[in-house]
Amino acid sequence: MKIKIKNGIVLDMVGVPERKDILIENDKIIQIDKNITKEADETIDASYQAVMPGLINCHNHVGMSIFRGYSDDLELQDWLQKAIWPIEDNLKADDVYYSSKLGCIEMLKSGTTTFSDMYFFMEDVAKAMEETGIRGMIGRTILSEGKEADKRIQEAEKLYKEYHNKAEGRIKVNVVLHAPYTCPPDVIKKGIALSEKYNVDIQIHLSETEKENEDIQKEYGKSPTQYLNDLGLFSRHCVLAHGVHLSEKDLEILKDKNVGISHNPISNLKLASGIADIVKYRKLGLTVGLGTDGSGSTNTLDMFEEMKVASYMQKVLHKKASCIQAKEILEMATIEGAKVLGLEKEIGTLEVGKKADIILINLQKPHLQPIHDIYSCLVYSAIGQDVDTTIVDGKIIMQNRELKEIDEKDLIEKCNEIKEQYFKKIV
Template identity: 40%
Template structure:
């Protein structure tokens, strides 16, 4: 069968339980997993392609739950600054000059980086989102996209309409690989009356929301001064949490905030590297997990990271909470890997089985070359991936049943052209 792929002789992390198959096989039919087994692959019927994964680990693709893809164009431009100074004096002036073409090539560069490092799905909030969606559709990656909204004149109403049009055009596009959210930026850029309009639009379009919340202490202090409550409490009062919500960062949240988030089913995108680099702090993820909150991992934009490496986010998430809480078991390796795979997929409102390897699940998979010195001795495959794994070890990527990266080469993008176009774009932007 031409649309069937069999991967054999792999060590398989199914992410349905904290164990692995030492040597097994996975059969993909169309865009879904048909079979998973241990031992030799015995085809009961012809397959279109066999991949020998001896010496490699097969696991679900990584899900990046928060980012601004085209901000790769600002990578290294404005480092070592506080968040608001970084945004207001460096990022926003350059972004005001960006064109649709700039955003398209920035998104292409970001997707290239993500595919080569094992990310099979990313979430984005930005502008010129038609271009980001087009780049995602062309590349074969899975994407959860929103047009970022700022609720001040003269563009506040225009952005609501652009978001409505974007959802109607792109939700479910590219064989379902592209889904959409609504993206009000943050409480300090979207006043309460504007957020109420966004909530109404979410109800009208039946779309979830993503928003930055409680990223810095200064943001919380400002919200307390203006509204007499924290950003989380303000969203509760406005009714935003009556809609499915993905909240990015949530660094400075109180125990009461966490209770609200747990009660309302708010999902969290945890961005450990970005929060550390910007000096924002460490989100109390251990408390969130203890309350049953769905937490995924994200890189944020490459301007504040400075890469889109989800292996690094996994390791950081597993390490910083141990150190911050003086607790060596705070976030175990399996939990960090789960937040980067199935937990991430759930956080961005995708199918419950995405990010696992089991019959019926969407076939978003990656192969990691385990023939590296830091993967020996083979005591624990999961620990090795989280604590020692490197994104450069990813050799092959399959998304929606299609081979997108083969032996480290991205099949769907022109890598050299992307580099040339990005240099051209940046020569003008930063002249």
């Protein structure tokens, strides 16, 4: 199957944006040039569109989509203990499947083609990924201690064996350790061993709140970063979610390691966790991507919103509007995100030989015109709803904002049935 995308403004995230054509064969980009004359099975006229790599969401809990809007404006501990955990305790595999599917189509419809995820009933998340066509890195969350932790480690290994590289290679499975405050040293070590056994990455929440830092300091006499470093975690490639409260000493440890940070600005603001100084992290040479976190704390999985907020937060933090540029933000949502997930050889830019994960953004809209700078237009003016076409692995998933193979209405109904079954207004 060959697809030609014709005459769009191509932001390949390598060179300068230019009008070009892109030729896709099966799952890969095989040519990017002006006026490609070769025939294709399908040609998309992109004359009024921006064409760019699919966005990469580095941190999510897609099974939480049914929590959207359920427990807003609560303190973090109340949010978890009174609102989220009591419901999660009752959820069944099917509920997580439908919830994940809703999150997957929300992402695909707002331009995200790859995401990183940690939750439970991950086989059902994988099933939702298989059916919707999205790409992602997933893992069964490991936490707790003793037999409880061992049970989760077994489930994590089972998920790897069943789903790693499945769905034409779109699904990657890695090791997920929940956080320093939920994983004692022996569990962290078992997680590292599992990651070494299968040579896969590790995802972990890190220094999301000041309280987490204080608790770990009290228990182990060191910061969460030092705690994990002493256990040898950073000998593996790690995706570190949040990293809001990192000291100079922590950054000194992390800067030479093969780790990436998922900055999740809206979740950090909404839960009042704090502001990660990503301008500083990037100056030190750390790789920073963007993520949404789950819909329970972020409400939408629209990476265009995350891009705007990420930029504005830094401007306020540094009291300097020029401290971060629109182009850098777009890099974080694409190629830098790919590096965070260790997938930069496959995705994150539009280049010959890379996977055809491509989005087209309709620029013929009042809120996007006139265009002085295409990066500014996409970061500060565009919203997820402006994405017109989404291609993953060379397959058109959405065109003219219509999903090709998924019955959206049916799925929304199903999720509302789950809502009726479990959720009562809490406070």
